[in-house]
Amino acid sequence: MLEKIIDFSRYSSVKIGTPLKVSVLENDNEISQEHQIIGLANNLLIAPGAKNLALLGKNYDYICDQGEWVEVGGAANSSKIFNYFRAHDLGGLEFLGQLPGTLGALVKMNAGMKEFEIKNVLESACINNEWLGSEALGLSYRNSKFNGVVLRARFKKTHGFREEVLKACKSMRKSHPKLPNFGSCFKNPPNDHAGKLLEGAGLRGYRLKRVGFAKEHANFLVNLGGAGFEEALDLIELAKTRVLQEYGIHLEEEVKILR
Incomplete structure (x- = not known):
């Protein structure tokens, strides 16, 4: 190794x-x-x-046609997958043109934008050498219920790449900040939006040392320059406390914290 x-x-x-x-x-x-x-x-x-x-x-960085489905290795990045589906006129993963990440993370998080999600197209995934159907993975909003490493996955073939979906996803990205960030910091609570709650709690554009929440969109934690782990963690905890005090809602991180 x-x-x-x-x-x-x-x-x-x-x-x-x-x-x-x-x-x-x-x-x-x-x-x-x-x-x-x-x-x-x-x-x-x-x-x-x-x-x-x-x-x-x-x-693990590969894509291959297997007849009924397309198999993708766990290290293939979203751009590579998007380009393959577009070149072969396949639909369902148009949103990957606007989302970074590798196949493994995309499946683990059930990545998506609005109603467009990985689980809508996923046929099965190989987790630690065991193939599991998409239903067995417990995929839900930015979440899954399986433990282990996504080594490869198979996607259903749906002919017809949808340019209008790509256009809609590009429009959603216009409010994203340019400063270094990890995408959405928090998941949207049921029937609500994390960005709206954070803004209502006075955190849009808020700064704590070398990190802050973006002026463009309150649900993006940005590195203002040379930030450290503890600074980001402190801001995340502060935001959860503020929103809980203001609205009685517990925000759940979308960013994964590795220790």
């Missing part, structure tokens, strides 16, 4: 972190239940002492 040092202040999308040892997994027999897969670290906040970090290597 190969190992490498990754500086997460450069590698992660929020540009917060320290240099840490990461295992590079190239074969199924190297996978352990203890591994914390980092992918492209787009929706992660990684502690300075985080353990068991790993990423899937080049052997």
Whole structure:
């Protein structure tokens, strides 16, 4: 098993972190239940002492046509998947043109935008060497109920790439900030919007040391320059407390915190 040092202040999308040892997994027999897969670290906040970090290597970066479905390796990124589906006139994953991440994280989080989600197109996934149908994965809004590493997945073929869906997703992204961030910080509560609650609690544009909530959209925690793990964690906890006090609603993080 190969190992490498990754500086997460450069590698992660929020540009917060320290240099840490990461295992590079190239074969199924190297996978352990203890591994914390980092992918492209787009929706992660990684502690300075985080353990068991790993990423899937080049052997898992593939897409192949298997007749009834398309199989995608766990390390394939969203751009690669999007381009394949568009080039082959396949629908259902148009939103990946606007979402970063690798296949494993996209499945684990049931990634999506509005009503467009991974679970709508997913046929099955191989979790720690076991193929499970999409129903068995317990996919729900930005969540799943399975434990383990997504090694590969199969998607249903629906002919007809929908340019109008891509256009709608591009429109949603216009309010996203340019500063380093990890996408939505909190999940939307049932029948409500985290951004609206955060703004109502006075947190849009709020700053705490070197982190803050974006002026463009309150549900984006941004790195204002050289921020550290504890600063981001403190702001997340402050936001949860403010919204609970103001509205009696418990916000749940969409960002994954690895320790």
